[in-house]
Every structure is written in structure tokens, then in C-alpha cells.
Amino acid sequence: MKIKRVSKIEDILDKIPTPCYVLEEELFEQNLKLLNYVREQSGAKILLALKGYSFYESFDLAKKYLDGCCCSGLYEARLANEEFKKEIHTYSPAFKDDVIDEIVKLSNHITFNSFSQYLRYKNRLKGEISPGIRVNPQLAFSEATIYNPCAINSRLGVTIQEFKEEFLEGIEGLHFHALCEQNAGALEAVLKSFEEKFGRYIPIMKWVNFGGGHHITRDDYDIDKLINIIKDFKDRYNNIEVYLEPGEAVGWQSGVLVASVVDIVHNGIDIAILDVSAEAHMPDTIIMPYRAEVRNAKKEGEKRYTIKLGGNTCLAGDFMGNYSFDKPLEIGDKVIFEDQMHYTIVKNTTFNGVRLPSLAILRKNGNFEVVKSFDYSDYKRRI
Ligand SMILES: *Cc1c(COP(=O)(O)O)cnc(C)c1O
Helix, strand or coil: CCCCCCCCHHHHHHHCCCCEEEEEHHHHHHHHHHHHHHHHHHCCEEEEECCCCCCHHHHHHHHHHCCEEEECCHHHHHHHHHHCCCEEEEECCCCCHHHHHHHHHHCCEEEECCHHHHHHHHHHCCCCCEEEEEECCCCCCCCCHHHCCCCCCCCCCECCCCCCHHHCCCCCEEECCCCCCECHHHHHHHHHHHHHHHHHHHHHCCEEECCCCECCCCCCCCHHHHHHHHHHHHHHCCCCEEEECCCHHHHCCCEEEEEEEEEEEECCCEEEEECCCHHHHCCHHHHCCCCCCECCCEECCCCCEEEEEECCCCCCCCEEEEEEECCCCCCCCEEEECCCCCCCHHHCCCHHHCCCCEEEEECCCCCEEEEECCCHHHHHHCC
């Protein structure tokens, strides 16, 4: 099963007020269908990780295909409960006394980051809650340390050295999360490390959660290998329940951030100042860092006109990079940044008082709807 991505953004470009994130429902649904195929073929359940993608106006579609949400605390669990329903799995590096009862009420699974947290809250787990413990398989292939949960001195998950079998009573699941934008080969290696360390506890569990970071909807992702890994795992452990919780793969390549050129200045190179900010609206381009693709543009020098694209905050480093176009950009032109649905909307800030981009959906039937816009009050309320 392959995804064919045909974007229709350019057909409606005139209608898009900028700055604006636009989700293309058709592209989004293709991702969901592929994830659903993995569910059906492998027998695993798939949760949407709200940390990476929580544009809830699109959840009506998402909940047709996915099993629920993976939440990182009370607010995400509340959002899942209000907008998604289905299964709610909550994990946090540390729960606090004042939120645990509400989280218990909202969640189906709660995964604790340490035995200390589990023992602290064990008696407050009521009803149908299935508790789990996050473990650290101590193997990851993430190039950037900031995205590596198994880096030296990581605080995420219990290592085998710290694992206390005597505290396992009541624990029904094991959770690991060690991947970031990775293919099935990385999962295979991490799973092996997980089993070598924690394998003897698996038979007494009801579920194992393989975390997120599976780049399932990327074109070169080996879907068959993933399905086989899950099936083989389930075969070996008496059909145990397996969960995946991708965030990025759900929103991958499903929408854009549309900006306008506000001014063009010159300092050794032409520089366009846009009405979006790399710092505030595409933060991973700076943190990871990576270069966002721009529609109809190439790298510096590859097309006739090269221009540097910069943001609208006063941060000197608020740049998207150098891009080349067939013809010069002009004030008022629109610039389309590709693949801006995941880890953008959820990370936006109003730094420097810049306006948050609107949120819009290009529906399957061709209708373009701005579902939310922001104003001064959004800025004022949070400072
Ligand atoms: C971030 C995270 C995810 C989602 O990761 P993606 O890279 O967006 O797929 C899933 N589970 C946990 C515990 C996470 O921290």
C-alpha cells in the first residue's frame, strides 16, 4: 500500500489569508488509511501522539481509523477525552498529586516513568485503569541527543539496572519509546535490546507499547517489515496486545504553512521578510535543525533567483534559509512551506508579539475553511 500525494493548495492559494497552516484532508486521510492498514495486518493498536499532532478540528477523521490517543499529561488527556474519545493512554515523566485523580478518571492506561511514581499513586488507581511502566531499552539511533530518550543519563524510563521486580505487582504493561523518524530496521534492533533486557517480564504483561517515532507514512518506510515484526512478537508472546503511538507519521506531509512576502531588503543577498517566523512557527527548523522545503523552490543557486527567507521577529537568527526560484519574489507573493502540520501548531509561541498563524482545512470536497484565527488576546493572556 503506497501513498500518492497530490497537493491542491496552489489551486486555492488566492483564498488563503496569511499566515495560515492548511491541512489537506485528502492527504491526511491517506496517512490514516495506511496506519489503519498496519493495524489490520499486524493486529497492533495505533494511538495518535498528541504531543506531535493535536489539530483537533481534524479528529473526526482521525478517530475513524485510529484506536485513541497517547497523552503526556492532564491537558492532553482532557483534549483526547473531549475531542477524540476512544482509548486514552497517559504517560508523563512525573505526575503530580494535584492532577493524578483526574488523569485516572480520564485514562484507560497510565504509564509511569519510575517505580517511585507507581508506588506513590498505586492506591489512587481506580476502576479499569491498566498501569504500565516505561523502560529504557538503552539503545537508540537518534542522531540528535535532544531527541534521544536513551542518551546517557536520560530521565525517561527505567533502565534494567534500576528495574525492581519486587515492585511489579499490579503492573500490566511495559512501554518503551526510543525512536525518532525511524524505519522498521531501527525498531527491530531496539525491540531486540528491549527483549534481551526485559523479555522475562513480558509473559506476565497484558500489553507492550512500542512508543512513537515510527515514520510509517514516509515513502521509503518498510511497512511489511513493521507488520512482520509485530506479528512475530505477538506470536511469541501469546498474542499480547501491542501498541504503537506515532505523532509525526500521522501528520506527515499532510499540510503546509502559507506565508506572504512583506518586504524585500538587500544585504549582500536579497532577503525576503515574511509574515511567519521560523522561531515561533517552525521551531524545529532551528532546534533540530532542518531545512523546510518550499513549494516550487530549490536550494540556493539551483534556480535563477536566489533569495534568503527570513521571519518577522526581531531575533537575528530568525531565518528559514536560502532558496532559489524561477522568477524574483515580490512583495505580496505567497510562499508555501511544505510539511508543516506536526510539531508546529503544538509548539507555536507568540514570541515577540507576532500573530499566530490561522488554522485552516482544505476539505475533501474542495471547500476551504479557516477554522481558527488568533488575535491580540491570545498574546496578552499568556504573558
Ligand atoms: C514524542 C512521543 C511519541 C510520538 O513520537 P513521534 O516521533 O511524533 O512519532 C510517542 N510516545 C512518546 C512517549 C513520546 O514521547
